[in-house]
Amino acid sequence: MGEKSKLTGAAKVSYGLGAVGKDMVYMLSASYVLYYFQDILGVSAAAMGVILMVARVFDAFNDPIMGAIVAKTKTGFGKFRPWLLIGTVTNAIVLYLMFSAPPTLNGSGLVAYAAVTYILWGVTYTMMDIPYWSMIPAFTEGGKEREGLTTLARSCAGVGSAIITIITVKAVSALGRMFGGSGINDREVERIGFSYFTIIIAVLFVLFTVICCINVKEKSTVDMKSASVGEMFKALISNDQAMAVVVAIVIVNCSIYITSNLVIYFFKYDFGGVNWRDGYTLFSTFGGGIQILAMMLLYPLLRRFFTSIKIYFISMGMAICGYISLLVLASTSMTNVALLFIPGFFIFAANGMLAVITTVFLANTVDYGEIKNNRRDESVIFSMQTFVVKLASGISALIAALALQVLSLSNDTEETLAEIDYSKGVDAMQKMGLRMTMTVIPIIGLVFAIIWFKKKYILTDEKIDEISREIAKRKTQAQ
Template identity: 90%
Template sequence: MKLSGAAKASYGLGAVGKDMVYMLSASYVLYYFQDILGVSAAAMGVILMVARVFDAFNDPIMGAIVAKTKTKWGKFRPWLLIGTLTNAVVLALMFSAPPSINGKGLVAYAAVTYILWGVTYTMMDIPYWSMIPAFTEGGKEREGLTTLARSCAGVGSAIITIITVMSVSALGHLFGGAGITDREVERVGFSYFSIAIAVLFVLFTVICCIFVKEKSTVDMKTASIGEMFKALIQNDQAMAVVVAIVIVNCSIYITSNLVIYFFKYDFGGTGWRGDYTLFSTFGGGIQILAMMLLYPVLRKFFTSIKIYFISMGMAIVGYISLLLLASTSMSNVYLLFIPAFFIFSANGMLSVITTVFLANTVDYGELKNNRRDESVIFSMQTFVVKLASGISALIAAIALQVLALSNDTAETATEIDYSMGVESSQKMGLRMTMTIIPIIGLVFAIIWFKKKYILTDEKIEEIAEELKTRN
């Protein structure tokens, strides 16, 4: 029996909800605690780094727990619902720090809520993706559903990127009362906004659990950390790809962590929130179009390896043009669409290409080691992305600490040009952190990949033929 349209739509809706929550945390928790509440940037960097690495190591543990679960509702949906409910509560708490807490107490509050958020998110994320074989028949149906879910996840992320800053300001003014500081407006706004997103998250997951039924019991194998590192050591091509993913993601995530600071303290103006929203809307749209349209078009003319280098070159061009434009007195946000096009297009294509490269290393590993580590290799993708997220958050936080950028100039709830109180050296330091460090990382990734990765299209065909002969 084929999957119904309602089941497909409900599963996609679940992806929208969970990535709305993920993007809210990933993009704004540093800004909320450091810029609005005044927690030390260095302390936040350590918290984010430790929490993300801990979360990456926690994935296999949660996978083992889900695999052993047996209930009349199946093994996946109970954890999906439990994880969603607890994560929604923690999300609301994380962005609603009590005003009476300060100093070390606020640091502890940030650490506890963020680590709990990561644990509870893993609790629902692992069963969400792992349940696909339990209600699909395989082949095109399974592939199509996975593609749909990934696309819906991208939509969820894009929604948060586009609406957060303006929504937080509007809600803060609505519920914060008259005569409060701009910092208080954002504090109140984030509290109400996170509650709204948490409610939508729960609603979307409940719909997913109602309409998506587990048709069969499937064996679920989640790779342990030991298996991941063993596969890396024994598969040099997997190592080449994983290192490239870490470096590329670190480079891009550094910029994504700091771009809101750029618009607030450097690009400036009383309408910085609107400019940031325009920039993010354009960039998010370009990234999705690059994944869905630009990559398939380029693939007709170039190999995946060449597209990888094209993408890296585009990203570097984007960062250079961003640095040049930011270093002028330019105040037209539409000019920033030029670097946005190159950077976001490259990011979209690289997310597709690195997945293709990882898939190629599975066949290579089978030929070399007489063992097919498919589940281990793809479990590693989640691990390294979280690792890169933690490293980039630490780098961004250290930069903010050194540059001493903070939200201390607000006196009223009216719009304020924060860039007026920032020294030119601080602005230049922010620009260079956002651009020069990523460029260095990307250049290293290009050199590393060119030297280490050998799986050309011809080599992949050769491996496929050898495996066919062996089997």
């Protein structure tokens, strides 16, 4: 591939495949590790909450370290691809081990196993995630080509996440019955099923990354700027608008992640029914589709009529309406999963648009920082996005796990029936506690985020235009 050659179709497809595999693995861990260890294996929910919180915060601080290691790497295979391959293979192995806990383990031994494998999973995922996104400048020419590839990769990542959200519960149940034999209880079915399902996902992950590394060749060595944690906080303190956006991202993501951590418990123990897996799968399929459509179609449509700030408030209002309607519907005796599509639409659509809007807001704070502090902290600001998302993930996992501990929700049945209605063994107080945790706490968070943002964020479209003109003027004067 020549220095100035265009990116081939094969390279684009291969890079997109890498994103599909990468986010399949991420979503499997993010959405099901709490459920696997707490509900299936019986680890204390409080212990799992602490493990997930500590591991995610450690992982967030680990990102800049991995960035520095990658930046210093020089091999004949390039700077990024060696770590992409090493990280993928080790992460795939750890993923399998994490979802294949030895059945003889229990008590503190099982807690230790969960802690070690989850922390190792986070470290090895960072090992391949940082070079995957950082290598884009090494094989694109910039401008539209780079922007187009980034958009493609983000879309493919969404597809990978959606696949896992849609198929996991049903696939795990089917594989558990296929390889578990007859006469085993439902917990054992899921335990065996997760082990076999993880093998399939891990193999696909490695295969997609190998295809990516073969067809995506680094054109040139690229200076990779890696922001330290100290630089991140320094940039935050000196840039009040970056601080405003980052705090909003943490609160919004915490609110939404609490619900996503608990929704499987809602279907299993509250909405219930012997076919709870069908209802969960249908709802997840609908929600994933709405979220992607909101990012690709609804946001651009609304942007024609409203400013990004107004769309932010519209999205927050939609999410709050969704949570209120979810609480109302869940408190009735309805059993039709299609009715849950109403709150689902508002919550998932809002989530999709907020993912786009917060990225736009962060980009705006870079220009603002250049005017205010006479320096452009672009790499630092965007490194922070990964950091705060992981921080929010850890906080929300802890809150969700503590709620499960207080509510004493766990699969403790030893029945060998093919399908069980778990909601029969849960009392009204437990159900209401679960509903309140996954709706009222997020509403409180979102209301706070609205008030915070309204008071702190000042970068209107007019202000951004003013800043852009000032930057252009400074550049002209410098020449």
